[in-house]
Amino acid sequence: xxxxxxxxxxxxxxxxxxxxxxxxxxxxxxxxxxxxxxxxxxxxxxxxxxxxxxxxxxxxxxxxxxxxxxxxxxxxxxxxxxxxxxxxxxxxxxxxxxxxxxxxxxxxxxxxxxxxxxxxxxxxxxxxxxxxxxxxxxxxxxxxxxxxxxxxxxxxxxxxxxxxxxxxxxxxxxxxxxxxxxxxxxxxxxxxxxxxxxxxxxxxxxxxxxxxxxxxxxxxxxxxxxxxxxxxxxxxxxxxxxxxxxxxxxxxxxxxxxxxxxxxxxxxxxxxxxxxxxxxxxxxxxxxxxxxxxxxxxxxxxxxxxxxxxxxxx
Amino acid sequence: xxxxxxxxxxxxxxxxxxxxxxxxxxxxxxxxxxxxxxxxxxxxxxxxxxxxxxxxxxxxxxxxxxxxxxxxxxxxxxxxxxxxxxxxxxxxxxxxxxxxxxxxxxxxxxxxxxxxxxxxxxxxxxxxxxxxxxxxxxxxxxxxxxxxxxxxxxxxxxxxxxxxxxxxxxxxxxxxxxxxxxxxxxxxxxxxxxxxxxxxxxxxxxxxxxxxxxxxxxxxxxxxxxxxxxxxxxxxxxxxxxxxxxxxxxxxxxxxxxxxxxxxxxxxxxxxxxxxxxxxxxxxxxxxxxxxxxxxxxxxxxxxxxxxxxxxxx
Numbered sequence: 155x156x157x158x159x160x161x162x163x164x165x166x167x168x169x170x171x172x173x174x175x176x177x178x179x180x181x182x183x184x185x186x187x188x189x190x191x192x193x194x195x196x197x198x199x200x201x202x203x204x205x206x207x208x209x210x211x212x213x214x215x216x217x218x219x220x221x222x223x224x225x226x227x228x229x230x231x232x233x234x235x236x237x238x239x240x241x242x243x244x245x246x247x248x249x250x251x252x253x254x255x256x257x258x259x260x261x262x263x264x265x266x267x268x269x270x271x272x273x274x275x276x277x278x279x280x281x282x283x284x285x286x287x288x289x290x291x292x293x294x295x296x297x298x299x300x301x302x303x304x305x306x307x308x309x310x311x312x313x314x315x316x317x318x319x320x321x322x323x324x325x326x327x328x329x330x331x332x333x334x335x336x337x338x339x340x341x342x343x344x345x346x347x348x349x350x351x352x353x354x355x356x357x358x359x360x361x362x363x364x365x366x367x368x369x370x371x372x373x374x375x376x377x378x379x380x381x382x383x384x385x386x387x388x389x390x391x392x393x394x395x396x397x398x399x400x401x402x403x404x405x406x407x408x409x410x411x412x413x414x415x416x417x418x419x420x421x422x423x424x425x426x427x428x429x430x431x432x433x434x435x436x437x438x439x440x441x442x443x444x445x446x447x448x449x450x451x452x453x454x455x456x457x458x459x460x461x462x463x464x465x466x467x468x
Numbered sequence: 469x470x471x472x473x474x475x476x477x478x479x480x481x482x483x484x485x486x487x488x489x490x491x492x493x494x495x496x497x498x499x500x501x502x503x504x505x506x507x508x509x510x511x512x513x514x515x516x517x518x519x520x521x522x523x524x525x526x527x528x529x530x531x532x533x534x535x536x537x538x539x540x541x542x543x544x545x546x547x548x549x550x551x552x553x554x555x556x557x558x559x560x561x562x563x564x565x566x567x568x569x570x571x572x573x574x575x576x577x578x579x580x581x582x583x584x585x586x587x588x589x590x591x592x593x594x595x596x597x598x599x600x601x602x603x604x605x606x607x608x609x610x611x612x613x614x615x616x617x618x619x620x621x622x623x624x625x626x627x628x629x630x631x632x633x634x635x636x637x638x639x640x641x642x643x644x645x646x647x648x649x650x651x652x653x654x655x656x657x658x659x660x661x662x663x664x665x666x667x668x669x670x671x672x673x674x675x676x677x678x679x680x681x682x683x684x685x686x687x688x689x690x691x692x693x694x695x696x697x698x699x700x701x702x703x704x705x706x707x708x709x710x711x712x713x714x715x716x717x718x719x720x721x722x723x724x725x726x727x728x729x730x731x732x733x734x735x736x737x738x739x740x741x742x743x744x745x746x747x748x749x750x751x752x753x754x755x756x757x758x759x760x761x762x763x764x765x766x767x768x769x770x771x772x773x774x775x776x777x778x779x780x781x782x
Contacts, residue, residue, distance in 0.1 A: 254663070349568070352704040373687035376704060385778045387699035390666040390690060421782055464699045465779045468735055 167206035168413035172288025178248040189442040193288035196399035200406030202229040211235035215244040286409040287311035292328035330362035400434040407433035432457040481520035482727035486602020489559040503756040507602035510713035514720030516543040525549035529558040600723040601625035606642035644676035714748040721747035746771040
């Protein structure tokens, strides 16, 4: 019974770590109240499009809707690593996008449960094949790595300017422990102090990661590694409704795709970039996580085909 | 004698129209004195990498170095359409690039001979297979089209924000007469009044051109047409020394590549975009036209291979 063997295998294919949170977003198209967001949520939702064994490590307050966690569970995410702090409040972020949708102002950041977040991995979480560290304090990210009992095939991490500003040494230490850093162009420039993304990627590789992905929003994404570069386009969209979570969705799609394989390769990573980009292109079509919960694997397949056509070359 | 037939055929493969000028450029890397520039110069130089019969229509003053025109002639450009106004001065542009190299301030624009430029096509220039209209007044561009005695296979044109600001009706009239508009993202947005480049391209197609190329600088270029989209990356460069002329070089490479064929197609246009991008990536490596005069067809072939590797997909 091969199927049952796959379903019951002890080790996890993909472990994701990241915030599960409330967001309030304002874009030129409208304004939300408090809706569900957070890197861990977007990463996990994106990863559910791949039939692998997955788990999430995060923390929420007593105010977080339990049905949202159950939705993740129903979609195949093991949420036993999500701590619920009944007497505390969930992380809250509020932001307003400018007209070009490429920049935003943070209006409110309430760390709440994230302030003293101590990630605790259930024993069944300690041997993942792939690990995706969503944007969190580099100290928290490192604590997750330190609890692993077997070295994963690939550890990916995201981060942001904020940590470069206030915890740069801790950040560098954590970056030194991962295989692939997934960040945006602005962050890559700040981290490396280089304007050229090609030189920035080299400098980041010298910090430890063998691979670097630089996300350029509407301009696509660059994958650097093994002395090669792959440039994946972004799908030209008629409308970007809400960019929140697009980067996390990309990362979840990228690692979700790879987690299907016992061995990764640069060629597989190229495909993973396309899958991540395709999922991100859905994410921005509606507020928050809404679009990701509406689409199915067939929609994803069609969108991936659109990407292939965009760069197809005879 | 097939070869001699090809060499002696009466009609021109590619006719280019554009300024031959002096530029003075300042970038974070340095500052030039008056050096040779102009859209017509960059377009022509880029087109010389393709073995077709070419001509240039332009105008210079008595101060322009005749050896520069002879260099173009030696490279196979018929310069009998370049008027020399002995008692006037050559068009002069001076600009300063900002640190990000994506934006610049114009410091000086002296139209000089361009002010009353009346393009006159020698009779051997009136039946080109392909026509590239470099950035000039839309009235001048139209005068060129009106002198043709046979409809070209493909008319391409470039333009800029300046003409949208002061001669928008004339511009729209000329755009309505061409097959392909080649402009940058900022110009596409201003012309269409749309932020989404996908919608912008549709609106521009409704103005007449069946094809639209939107150049995005370091982010590559988009080709729209026949209901399809092709997204060509830009090569991630370690250093952009001087972006002046990159867009014209792209256009010259694009049309130069196509001018080798009796029939164009969307597939050939994709390759043409890659050749244009490859030539533009050389252009920015040194000031002005210098790099374009140093490289040979082997350098171009290697650079094109780098582009293919960048988007290659198994």
